[in-house]
Amino acid sequence: xxxxxxxxxxxDTSAGVVVDGRQVLSxxxxxxxxxxxxxxxxxxxxxxxxxxxxxxxxVSESLRKANIRMRDLDGIAVTVGPGxxxxxxxxxxxxxxxxxxxxxxxxxxxHLEGHILSIFLEEExxxxxxxxxxxxxxxxxxxxxxxxxxxxxxxxxxxxAAGEAFDKVAKILGLGYPGGPVIENSARDGSKxxxxxxxxxxxxxxxxxxxxxxxxxxxxxxxxxxxxQEEAEGVALADIAASFQEAVVDVLVRKVMGARKKVGVxxxxxxGGVACNDRLRTSLNEAGSSRDIQVYYxxxxxxxxxGAMIAAAGYNRLLNDEKDDxxxxxxxxxxxxxxxxxx
Amino acid sequence: xxxxxxxxxxxxxxETIKLGQKLGAVLKEGDVIALVGELGSGKTWFAKGIAxxxxxxxxxxxxxxxxxxxxxxxxxxxxxxxxxxxxxxLSDFISAGLDEYFFQDGVVAxxxxxxxxxxxxxxxxxxxxxxxxxxLRKIALSGYHARAVEILNGVQQQLD
Numbered sequence: 408x409x410x411x412x413x414x415x416x417x418x419d420t421s422a423g424v425v426v427d428g429r430q431v432l433s434x435x436x437x438x439x440x441x442x443x444x445x446x447x448x449x450x451x452x453x454x455x456x457x458x459x460x461x462x463x464x465x466v467s468e469s470l471r472k473a474n475i476r477m478r479d480l481d482g483i484a485v486t487v488g489p490g491x492x493x494x495x496x497x498x499x500x501x502x503x504x505x506x507x508x509x510x511x512x513x514x515x516x517x518h519l520e521g522h523i524l525s526i527f528l529e530e531e532x533x534x535x536x537x538x539x540x541x542x543x544x545x546x547x548x549x550x551x552x553x554x555x556x557x558x559x560x561x562x563x564x565x566x567x568a569a570g571e572a573f574d575k576v577a578k579i580l581g582l583g584y585p586g587g588p589v590i591e592n593s594a595r596d597g598s599k600x601x602x603x604x605x606x607x608x609x610x611x612x613x614x615x616x617x618x619x620x621x622x623x624x625x626x627x628x629x630x631x632x633x634x635x636q637e638e639a640e641g642v643a644l645a646d647i648a649a650s651f652q653e654a655v656v657d658v659l660v661r662k663v664m665g666a667r668k669k670v671g672v673x674x675x676x677x678x679g680g681v682a683c684n685d686r687l688r689t690s691l692n693e694a695g696s697s698r699d700i701q702v703y704y705x706x707x708x709x710x711x712x713x714g715a716m717i718a719a720a721g722y723n724r725l726l727n728d729e730k731d732d733x734x735x736x737x738x739x740x741x742x743x744x745x746x747x748x749x750x
Numbered sequence: 751x752x753x754x755x756x757x758x759x760x761x762x763x764x765e766t767i768k769l770g771q772k773l774g775a776v777l778k779e780g781d782v783i784a785l786v787g788e789l790g791s792g793k794t795w796f797a798k799g800i801a802x803x804x805x806x807x808x809x810x811x812x813x814x815x816x817x818x819x820x821x822x823x824x825x826x827x828x829x830x831x832x833x834x835x836x837x838x839x840l841s842d843f844i845s846a847g848l849d850e851y852f853f854q855d856g857v858v859a860x861x862x863x864x865x866x867x868x869x870x871x872x873x874x875x876x877x878x879x880x881x882x883x884x885x886l887r888k889i890a891l892s893g894y895h896a897r898a899v900e901i902l903n904g905v906q907q908q909l910d
Contacts, residue, residue, distance in 0.1 A: 417817075417818070455845070455847060456845045457845075489818075491819060491846065491847075492847075493846065543817075544816075545817035545818050563811060564811075564813055565811055565813070566814055567794075567813070567814045567816070568814070570817070571814060571816050571817055574816075575789055575816075579789065619790070619794065619795075619814070622789065623789070623790030626789045626790045627790065627881070627884065739822050740822055740823075
């Protein structure tokens with residue numbers, strides 16, 4: 408079964424072609440994040456207008472790279488939420504048009520399900536059940552995944568996402584954007600134990616996260632550090648970056664391992680942009696190996712928003728005879744517990 | 751009309767939420783709240799309070815909209831929680847379609863609203879947050895339009 412997946416839920420316009428939910432023939436992303444912003448700036452164009460401009464070339468390119476013609480497709484999967492309505496509409500209406508004109512089955516996909524299933528695009532993937540952490544600029548959530556379509560949210564951030572904390576701290580430090588890679592780079596020359604930033608573990612039985620207090624603590628620390636450079640006793644910017652990163656990593660690792668223990672699974676999946684962070688991987692792998700736990704990570708291009716993961720999720724739903732018609736609409740809010748269960 | 755200003759001090763996140771709740775309780779469809787203040791000054795906590803005041807169920811988690819740009823919640827009326835943090839220019843704001851929410855059936859609270867305060871409608875209430883020390887925040891609510899003054903009076907009445 409050859410599926411085209413389309414995602415326009417946030418900044419990037421993406422499309423991918425995947426066979427049987429596992430074999431990626433193409434994965435094209437038109438990224439609107441420019442890596443070398445002159446003033447450490449943020450995302451330039453996020454507009455629905457940009458998605459409109461990009462959607463046709465991105466989909467065409469995904470088919471060309473996959474060497475697939477429209478009539479070879481067995482299905483089209485498109486993200487319907489959660490996300491910005493204006494952005495989602497571009498992907499959905501383009502997908503509806505293709506489906507109608509070429510008479511190809513269409514299915515609407517929850518973006519979060521795409522992230523959870525992105526691990527199946529890798530050769531090395533876990534069996535069910537497992538615990539999944541999706542951690543990015545927009546999400547920090549823990550799920551108990553018992554099968555396709557069987558997801559229970561165990562916890563989520565109560566304020567800022569982990570990736571957002573990275574971005575905001577990077578900006579205060581003047582390191583630029585995106586925050587994850589620049590903090591990680593800077594942290595390599597620093598001492599992770601130099602400053603003891605607060606870790607919000609909340610209550611011991613909670614799998615929720617909170618990074619806003621850490622962000623504020625780091626912001627206040629940097630303010631003081633800048634005002635009193637001489638007295639700062641040789642604390643370098645790299646020390647702040649490393650100590651901040653360690654605080655985020657500590658919380659993520661403890662919550663993931665706690666959630667895994669609670670539901671009694673031996674596999675963990677970590678997806679989303681922050682999953683690219685090396686320090687997080689090292690720390691998770693250490694925690695995992697001492698308990699005989701296997702930790703799986705999709706490669707970076709499957710961690711960030713992409714069409715291939717939407718195709719993978721679409722495959723499983725189409726396989727179950729789930730189909731949507733032309734009346735399907737976008738959903739700005741789309742909690743994973745609202746997902747239709749598999750028949 | 752002359753500008754009306756109310757100033758409060760809060761000493762914890764909880765107090766900031768409570769003040770936001772007082773404001774939320776007097777808001778109705780069409781009202782626009784401009785949240786202004788540096789990182790960590792309490793804007794999102796205050797927005798959590800507005801949500802409670804708007805009757806959004808306490809179990810609903812109000813998260814930062816910095817990345818998503820806009821989060822939507824249902825209470826007495828719809829609550830649009832927006833954030834200009836990631837936007838670089840006014841044209842980004844407009845091409846993302848965020849200006850349209852000022853004229854929809856709901857209450858808008860926008861973080862980092864000082865980027866382009868002028869594009870917010872005249873009846874906006876501005877809420878400015880200043881970090882005094884680790885916990886102490888000075889929060890100033892202000893507005894000059896008749897509706898904004900009405901809202902501010904409503905907040906003051908609850909606190910008297």
